[in-house]
Amino acid sequence: MTPSELAAGVMSGDRRILARALSIVERGGGAAEGFLDALWPRPGTARRIGVTGPPGAGKSSLVNVLVREARLRGLSVAVLAIDPSSPFSGGALLGDRVRMVEHALDAGVFIRSQASRLALGGLAETTYDMVEVLDAGGFDLVIVETVGVGQSELEIVRLADMTAIVLAPAMGDMVQAMKSGIVEIGDIVVVNKGDLPGAAQFRDEIVAAFGMTVEAGGVSRVDSVVLVSAATGDGVPALLERIRSTSPEVVELRRRGSALRRLDMAVASALAGLRQCEEATRLLHDFAPKVQAGRLPIRVAVRDIVVAALRSRPEGGLR
Amino acid sequence: MTRKIRVLVAKPGLDGHDRGAKVVAAALRDAGMEVIYTGLHQTPEMVVAAALQEDVDAIGLSVHSGAHLTLFRKVLGLMRDKGLNDVLLTGGGIIPQKDRDALSAEGVGRLFGPGTPLKDLAEYITTEVANRRPLV
Ligand SMILES: Nc1nc2c(ncn2[C@@H]2O[C@H](COP(=O)(O)OP(=O)(O)O)[C@@H](O)[C@H]2O)c(=O)[nH]1
Ligand SMILES: [Mg+2]
Numbered sequence: 001m002t003p004s005e006l007a008a009g010v011m012s013g014d015r016r017i018l019a020r021a022l023s024i025v026e027r028g029g030g031a032a033e034g035f036l037d038a039l040w041p042r043p044g045t046a047r048r049i050g051v052t053g054p055p056g057a058g059k060s061s062l063v064n065v066l067v068r069e070a071r072l073r074g075l076s077v078a079v080l081a082i083d084p085s086s087p088f089s090g091g092a093l094l095g096d097r098v099r100m101v102e103h104a105l106d107a108g109v110f111i112r113s114q115a116s117r118l119a120l121g122g123l124a125e126t127t128y129d130m131v132e133v134l135d136a137g138g139f140d141l142v143i144v145e146t147v148g149v150g151q152s153e154l155e156i157v158r159l160a161d162m163t164a165i166v167l168a169p170a171m172g173d174m175v176q177a178m179k180s181g182i183v184e185i186g187d188i189v190v191v192n193k194g195d196l197p198g199a200a201q202f203r204d205e206i207v208a209a210f211g212m213t214v215e216a217g218g219v220s221r222v223d224s225v226v227l228v229s230a231a232t233g234d235g236v237p238a239l240l241e242r243i244r245s246t247s248p249e250v251v252e253l254r255r256r257g258s259a260l261r262r263l264d265m266a267v268a269s270a271l272a273g274l275r276q277c278e279e280a281t282r283l284l285h286d287f288a289p290k291v292q293a294g295r296l297p298i299r300v301a302v303r304d305i306v307v308a309a310l311r312s313r314p315e316g317g318l319r
Numbered sequence: 320m321t322r323k324i325r326v327l328v329a330k331p332g333l334d335g336h337d338r339g340a341k342v343v344a345a346a347l348r349d350a351g352m353e354v355i356y357t358g359l360h361q362t363p364e365m366v367v368a369a370a371l372q373e374d375v376d377a378i379g380l381s382v383h384s385g386a387h388l389t390l391f392r393k394v395l396g397l398m399r400d401k402g403l404n405d406v407l408l409t410g411g412g413i414i415p416q417k418d419r420d421a422l423s424a425e426g427v428g429r430l431f432g433p434g435t436p437l438k439d440l441a442e443y444i445t446t447e448v449a450n451r452r453p454l455v
Contacts, residue, residue, distance in 0.1 A: 016402055019374040027322055091348035098358035104365040110372055115353045
């Protein structure tokens with residue numbers, strides 16, 4: 001299939017082609033870029049929602065009930081559920097679908113699991129592109145679930161229109177949650193497992209803690225803390241409304257911020273790719289003795305290397 | 320660089336526990352694969368819908384209910400309906416040799432009995448997937 005056939009298939013709502021396209025984007029390289037170019041100009045209009053928080057907080061369960069609510073309102077939903085790869089084998093066990101089986105046969109729901117492939121880096125870039133592809137698939141909502149630990153996960157959250165941080169009372173350690181910084185980047189803190197004893201108190205602690213963050217001049221984006229239960233569904237309709245009611249102005253602002261980040265990431269990878277190109281490496285070794293001997297000003301060497309690298313347009317460089 | 324093999328591991332049918340399927344899922348992860356685990360009580364329709372969305376290279380079914388003939392046939396038929404022709408269907412359970420032969424003649428991959436070293440399963444999937452969908 002050519003990149004434009006693939007793009008047309010995605011946009012026509014063909015789910016098999018969508019699934020294939022996601023694999024191509026996930027794998028990266030020239031095929032991914034050809035396809036993403038063919039998808040341009042960006043056709044989608046989905047609202048992009050990030051859901052993050054510590055393992056076991058109930059993110060997948062909450063996504064499941066959010067999808068249920070969205071479906072009751074006639075909204076179609078794509079879910080991208082990201083779990084860490086094993087640092088030992090490079091493999092991954094992706095189990096988020098277990099919590100979402102009730103949507104398995106619903107044609108208005110598309111669920112995709114993604115491994116974070118730690119060693120390969122660039123997770124946030126790939127995820128951003130996968131969200132673009134899901135968006136192009138015509139969904140009303142695209143929800144990205146990711147474990148709230150580590151820099152690349154935080155980066156993913158920053159690419160969403162709005163983000164819910166999910167915490168649960170049983171996990172107790174709110175201090176830890178605050179320290180990790182995930183709370184600051186969210187729009188809503190969701191205290192899940194509201195059916196468990198102590199949940200309301202936990203919510204109050206969070207509210208109190210947030211007061212402190214804001215007073216100290218923190219840059220918290222959070223403006224609300226809500227108590228829900230994925231198990232009973234309590235509070236979930238209101239949460240969905242809260243998510244959907246994010247104003248167009250705020251979304252626009254986020255989009256601008258995330259485009260900036262995405263572009264910045266792309267430039268950084270392109271530059272990293274340039275550095276690794278053969279010609280640059282060759283010149284580096286060629287110039288080093290000349291620089292050392294004082295025969296070549298370092299600035300001239302740098303300019304020549306950069307120009308040569310750009311000219312050679314290496315695989316993995318400026319593609 | 321070779322790509323990661325994606326495998327869906329599911330436990331169709333009504334029988335109770337998924338310990339075996341989880342052990343298999345973990346073993347395949349340890350062999351470097353990305354394993355999508357969907358849990359218990361999956362209908363053939365659910366298995367194939369998930370396989371399509373996840374764009375997996377292989378589906379592994381754990382079947383101990385005795386309903387293997389029906390289940391594998393149903394899943395294979397749905398895979399063909401959905402155009403998942405290059406996806407390997409394999410699995411395990413207590414399945415008599417003559418049923419394995421029958422299913423394999425119909426297009427199901429190798430089926431593994433209890434006690435098969437999990438390394439063999441991973442090797443089989445790797446080889447078989449390479450024949451169907453290029454790994455590089
Ligand atoms: N009591 C209670 N348990 C929940 C609730 N939401 C999730 N759980 C349980 O918490 C555990 C982790 O849920 P999961 O959704 O997989 O969490 P994740 O790791 O954050 O995606 C599971 O055992 C769920 O059944 C809830 O609202 N109430
Ligand atoms: Mg989860």
